[in-house]
Amino acid sequence: MEIILREDIIGLGYKNDIVNVKSGYGRNYLIPTGKAIIASESAKKVLAENLKQQAHKLAAIKANAEKKAAELEGVELTIEVKVSATGATYGSVNTAIVAEELKKKGFEIDRKIITMSDIKHVGDFEATVHFHKEVEAIVPVKVVAEATKEEKETAEK
Numbered sequence: 001m002e003i004i005l006r007e008d009i010i011g012l013g014y015k016n017d018i019v020n021v022k023s024g025y026g027r028n029y030l031i032p033t034g035k036a037i038i039a040s041e042s043a044k045k046v047l048a049e050n051l052k053q054q055a056h057k058l059a060a061i062k063a064n065a066e067k068k069a070a071e072l073e074g075v076e077l078t079i080e081v082k083v084s085a086t087g088a089t090y091g092s093v094n095t096a097i098v099a100e101e102l103k104k105k106g107f108e109i110d111r112k113i114i115t116m117s118d119i120k121h122v123g124d125f126e127a128t129v130h131f132h133k134e135v136e137a138i139v140p141v142k143v144v145a146e147a148t149k150e151e152k153e154t155a156e157k
Contacts, residue, residue, distance in 0.1 A: 001026045002039040004047055009035060010115060014133035016047060065132035072129060072137040077101045080146040083122055093119040093143055098127045102139070119143055 001023040005013050009030075013019045018039050021030065030036035037043055051058070079101060082090045099111035109129060116127040125141045 003030060003036040004039045004043055005030075005036050007035055008113075008130075008133075010113065010130060016051060017133075018044070018047075062132050062135060065135040068131050069129070069135050069137040072107065072139060075102075075105065075107070076140045076142065077105075077127075078142045078144060080144055081122075083145040087122050087145075089120055089122070089143070093125075093141070095127070098139070098141060116141070 002018060002020055003026050005015055005017050005019060008014045012021070021036075026036065026038075031038065077098065079093055079097060081093060084090065095111045095114040095116060098114055098116065099109055102109050113130045114127055115130065116125065119125050119141070122143050122145055125143065127139045127141050129137045129139060131137065
C-alpha cells in the first residue's frame with residue numbers, strides 16, 4: 001500500500017515522503033491517527049504542488065537543522081551507570097537517558113529523534129540524532145562504571 005507521510009516517523013520515512021507499507025499498518029494505524037494519507041494520483045499531484053510552493057521554507061528548515069547538527073559537533077557524552085562484576089549494566093542506557101544528558105549540556109533535543117541500540121554493558125557507542133531527512137549528527141556515548149562508596153572515599157583522601 002502506498003501512502004504519503006504527514007509527519008516524520010523514524011524508521012519509516014519523513015514528512016511528505018511516499019512510502020510502501022503493509023496495508024494493515026497503513027489502514028489501522030497510520031491513516032486513522034493522521035500520520036499518513038493514501039497516495040492516490042490526486043494526492044500525489046497536490047503534494048508535488050505544495051512542495052514546489054514550499055521549497056524556500058523547506059530550505060530554511062534544512063539550514064536550521066544543519067546549524068543544530070553543527071552545534072552538536074564535538075560533543076561527547078559520558079554516562080555513569082551501576083554495573084555488575086561482569087561489566088553488565090543494571091538496566092540499559094537508552095535514548096531517554098541520552099536526551100537527558102544532552103539537556104544537561106544545554107542541548108534541548110527530543111528523544112524521539114535519537115536512534116541507537118539499547119546499551120547493556122560498559123564501552124563506547126554512538127547515538128544518531130536525526131534533525132532532518134538529510135541532516136543527522138552522530139554523538140559518541142561512553143558508558144562507564146559508577147564509582148562505589150569505597151572508591152569515592154579513597155579518591156577523596
